[in-house]
Amino acid sequence: MEKSAYKIHIIGAGISGLIAAQILENHGYHPTIIDASATVGGRVKSDIVNGYTLDHGFQVLLTSYPAAKKYLNYEALDLQKLLPGATLFKNGKAQTIGDPLRNLSLLFPTLLSKVGTLSDKVKILKLNTLLKKRK
Ligand SMILES: Cc1cc2nc3c(=O)[nH]c(=O)nc-3n(C[C@H](O)[C@H](O)[C@H](O)COP(=O)(O)OP(=O)(O)OC[C@H]3O[C@@H](n4cnc5c(N)ncnc54)[C@H](O)[C@@H]3O)c2cc1C
Incomplete structure (x- = not known):
């Protein structure tokens, strides 16, 4: 069976689901991501309320995480050092x-x-x- 014929569903468009999809795409599969919310990113999300930035989860990225180094584009993320x-x-x-x-x-x-x-x-x-x- 052709790789593109496999029906693959990923539940959750958080960072895990997105990276899983990217890896599968890189290997020739075409997964479909399903998420209960209307936006992607999961807990990598902030809301602005009365001028305050309220993070749902992620605030600090440890740049030495091996998986983060492998899959994230630090330059594009425009990280600020703390x-x-x-x-x-x-x-x-x-x-x-x-x-x-x-x-x-x-x-x-x-x-x-x-x-x-x-x-x-x-x-x-x-x-x-x-x-x-x-x-
Ligand atoms: C308060 C807090 C602070 C944090 N701070 C940091 C930090 O500073 N640095 C750090 O590295 N990590 C931090 N984390 C951890 C980090 O946010 C998570 O490890 C990471 O975002 C998890 O990504 P994920 O894709 O696995 O899950 P999530 O980001 O939770 O994404 C899961 C997605 O799945 C969807 N979903 C769930 N169930 C279903 C379903 N049944 N059907 C359809 N969709 C579904 C959800 O809507 C969501 O979009 C923090 C977490 C919290 C809660």
Whole structure:
């Protein structure tokens, strides 16, 4: 039977379904993607509400993921680089935490932040140092 004669249905037009379809197309098949929603992308989606961008899922792409490197076109995605870390808002107050080894200005905010104990922070530092040595 000709590859194009196979009836293949992919349920879900999220990133998994889209990449599965791309791989099948590259091998000569013609899959049909079915999705319950009206848009493609699944959880790779944002809504703008009152000027705020609300993400459904995906916000941060780890560019070293082997599968992401293989299937995504980083240049076309026009990615913006972020330093690892986060600004957390609680009870109207903001706290910024991050990796002081990459951005020294994060040292004191991270050490003084109430996110995690000092012991947690020392463990993360040790793990960080260990993983960097393995590269
Ligand atoms: C809050 C949140 C934050 C996240 N942040 C990140 C992040 O920063 N970085 C990261 O790498 N990952 C993140 N993820 C994970 C990432 O969003 C998912 O791993 C990825 O989007 C999953 O893609 P998918 O195609 O497998 O599934 P989905 O994106 O969920 O797509 C599934 C699709 O299938 C459709 N569907 C489901 N059931 C049916 C059905 N019965 N019939 C028809 N259609 C159906 C849905 O409508 C949807 O379009 C986050 C997830 C969440 C929830």
